[in-house]
Amino acid sequence: MAYRMKSFILVILLVSTALSSSAIAEVEDDTPEQVRLSLGTTSTEMVVSWITADHSDGVVEWGFANDNLSFSELGINHTYSADGWDGVIHSAAMNSLLPATEYHYRVGDSIGGWSSISTFSTSPENDTRVRIGIIADMDVTNAAEDVVSSMASHDLDLVLFSGDISYAYDGTRLWDEVNGDEWDEWGRQYEPVSSTVPTMFAVGNHENEEQDGCAGCGFQAYLSRIDMPYEASGSDSEFWYSFNFSMFHIVSISSEHDYSEESSQYQWLENDLVNANQDREAHPWLITMFHRPMYSSTESGHGSEIDFRDAIEPLLVEQNVDIVIAGHDHNYERTFPVDSESAYQTDTNTFLKPEAPIHLLVGTGGRFLYLGASSNPEWSAHFESTTHGYGVLELLDKDSIQFTFYDDDNGDVLDIFTIGRVNVVTPEHTPVPSSDGILLKVAGLVIIASIIGLFIWKRRTKTDDSDSEE
Missing domain, CATH: 1.20.5 (Single alpha-helices involved in coiled-coils or other helix-helix interfaces)
Structure with a gap:
């Protein structure tokens, strides 16, 4: 059995190579590329980053129409030397933004060139519908391109990306020279989403390039390219932070760093969740994301991270976290409300005041799939291992949310559930059988x-x- 499993995994790795996108290309000129939005330190700020080959100057211009970019802000720039990368990373903040407003913007300058004009919308007003995309484990593959294309057409307000982003250092590719330029390929691939919808990240194991053979690299590429507003939430590390969006309080932590009770991460998390519970009237929905899953029933992947679960789960349950998001295993899985492997309300997908968090494993962003079966524990509500896809978490109103998992090929709804605070909420879609194709x-x-x-x-x-x- 062990031999068969190893052979099976080897085949999957080989297939992933064949499904990879076009050859890796470095940044070759100073026209801005890989334009990406992220939330700033306040609700009135949006940060934009972009990349050029050599040009060190640049600004962001924005306004209420393509022909009225009346505001501007000078950007800052930096570079890094890990994994053989060469280029310039720029960033600038668009500030004093109005809520629930569409803005038009471009980045660059008249010397290096301008990006095309893109649009984004600021956070909707409270108690209005919000759509949050959820994804992890992307890579640069044809499947990832399909996922990005589908997400880009979904009218999202925010994306939560739960780690393993570009796989820039990866030994499974057989003939590519894998280096920092893979980050550039990922940035180009993801730009249809990232240039119009802010993305917030949790760090994954493949962001630690040291583990994949890049001596001295560590998380340098990730930290240089992904700038999250950690200080605004009182964090002392870029790897854990929190923010408010609409009626959600969202917490991002690291399963790749010390999470023991004595660690600074744990102490910060406990304090942040306590404060969040005191703010439930304004932000009633509490979301936590990280990379390695506390609950995973796959028989062909990593499985549940028991040590991590033992350390962190009691805190999430005690502080009434609603949704937990993870990746790492390359399949989709949803749990029932679960605490210490004990599941609740296991006969429904319309949950009313659940007693424990529901865990979402969405490692289906484009990386090769773990095509194995589930061990079918009682806490597993839905399991998909044969399709890529992404999740959408929606605020229906102050007292109800809905989550849907979409197949990347046809946009089919493969799983859906709701949570109600006051009443049972009927899902808006009916899942289709996932065996088609x-x-x-x-x-x-x-x-x-x-x-x-x-x-x-x-x-x-x-x-x-x-x-x-x-």
Whole structure:
């Protein structure tokens, strides 16, 4: 069984190589690219970052129409040297923004060139509908392109990205020279979403490039490219922070750093959640995200992070966290309300005042899938391992939220549930069976794996023949 599992995983890794997008390309000129929005330190601020090859100057211009970019702010810039990357990272803050307002903006200058004009909307007014995209484990692949394209058409207000972003240092690719330029490919791939919708991140294990063989790299690339407003929430680290958005209080922590009760991360998290509970009238919904899942029933991936769960879960339950978001395992899974593996309200997908958090594992952003089965524990409400996709968490009103998981191919609803504070809330969609097209997908993967296997066998045979001639 162990041998079969290892062989199965090897095949999947090989298939992932074949499904990768076009060859890695470095930043070649000073026209702004990889434009990405993130929330600022206050609700009236939006931060934009972009990348150029060498040009160190740049501004952001914004306004209420394409022909009325009447505000501007000078950007700042920096670079980094990890994983052989070469380029300039710029950022600037658009401030004094009005709520629930559409803005138009561009970045660059007349010397290096301007980006195209994009639009974004600031946070909706309280108690109006909000759509938050949820994703993790993306990579640079054709599947990731499909996910991004589908997300970009979904009228999202915010995206929560729960780690493992670009896989810039990755030993599973067989013929690419994998280096920091992979971050650039990811930035270009994600730009249809990132240039119009702010994205907030949690750090994943693949952001630690040291573990993948890049000596001395650590999290340097991630910290240089991803700038989250941690100080605004009293955090002393870029790896854990919180913010308010609409009627949500959202907390991002790190499963990659010390989370023991004595750690600064744990102490900050406890304090932040206590304060958030005192603010439930203004922000009644409490969301926590990180990378490694506390609950995962896959038989072909990493599974539940028990130590992490033992350390952090009691705090999340005690402080009445509503939704927990993770990735790491490359499949989708939703739990029932669960605490210490004990599940509640296991006969419904319309939850009323649940006694514990519901956990979402959305590691389906584009990286190769873990095509194994679930071990079917009682706490697992829904499991998908044969499709990429993304989640959308919606504020319906102050007292109710809805979560939907969408397939990336057709936009089919594969899973949906609601949580009500006052009344049971009927879901707005009906899930479709997820088996449509699976046989075709599996057949295609088998064919691709066979071709790659033949290619490797031929190269190995050629090498052996050369060695014997010597």
